[in-house]
Amino acid sequence: MPPADDHYVLPPFAPARAAALRGRLGLTLGQVAWAVAAYCGSPVHPGLVEAWENGTATPESGHVKALAAALWCSPADLVGEAATLAQCRTVAGLTVSETATALGLTRGQWEDAERRDRWQGTPAQTDALLRVLCPPPACYVAACGNSARLRVLLREAATTWWPPYAEALARIVPLDPALLRHALERLHLTYQRWEGAAGGSPREAALAEARAADFLERVDLYLWHEIREAVNPPRPAS
Template structure:
């Protein structure tokens, strides 16, 4: 069940900066379309109650601060990024063409299963990148394993699985995997060349260290090759 993140301390501080009483806050919230009792404002500041999403947005407007200030955290989850953009579930679901119930389930499970258009609409609405979305959804480890298998084996077999995770077209993913496979293969070629030539162990260890460093940067390098497609919504959202 989603619960709106809220910092009583930040709420008290924001109200103090504005010089408003709980009664005044409640009055101004009513003008914002979110009427509440002054005692509820105090309950929020005491930590005994938590505002709803709509109440959080209205309170941020009244106190002239960002929603993230009142949340007291840097957004980490899909729900928190939505709140930071002051979007209700219903409004965001409408913008990305998804049933609100389905979207709410995705937030609760922290598992995104929208199609390519919905995914691109989501990252644009939340001000994210495809790469950031994958991190939020906890799929970085899965992507890493696919990339490691691709560079060490038959890279073509991993084009579709990787494209499904990153929501980038298969051609771009294939180009990146082919490049990475070639780069990784050269480590083996150099290693074997020095081994056959009976070069000293220091050189072999140096190549092995370079190989290990390459593997550690595998995901970063993949996104470097993908380029702008991974940093923002890859194409305009004018149609489906």
């Protein structure tokens, strides 16, 4: 856990993860509340823990750490995907100094990267960043300042023909090129289905046009969804 003088910032709390972990451990809301209170040194009502699990209340970072202790897990197990370099470091459980050393930077250089949420390291430092902090692809692309470029590339690939854009995508997103080609093809097929529906009735055509426009507006989010589905396919219902 980073020391008090380091910026400690976790990704957004994931209520479903907390509820699932408590369920697997067979703990009651009261038991978890008691453990959180013992860790924090102040009373915690079982209703508050239930609100965290329902998503109607959001725990502060101190409560997330206490909840993790109560559920015998890491705080990283109770949060969503990291979206910034600072969040990546916090999830990795590293101090600013440890991170800087591991990446071949000075402390000041890494502090500046966190403050601006921008990454401009050398190829060797970038390899270390990907290995040590394992930033999610969306976080890495944003930190490199390539989000706008990515959206343009994806829109062109979806609306024209995707194969010529696969190599350019691989230069932006640090993932297996085969995985990226699969995701790019899926995006293209999805958009083309909505384009094809534009020849139906006026109502169907308008709906398809709206969906196609929304797809292009959020095409990068669809890319990340396709990648997550490929890496962690949904389990079949039992």
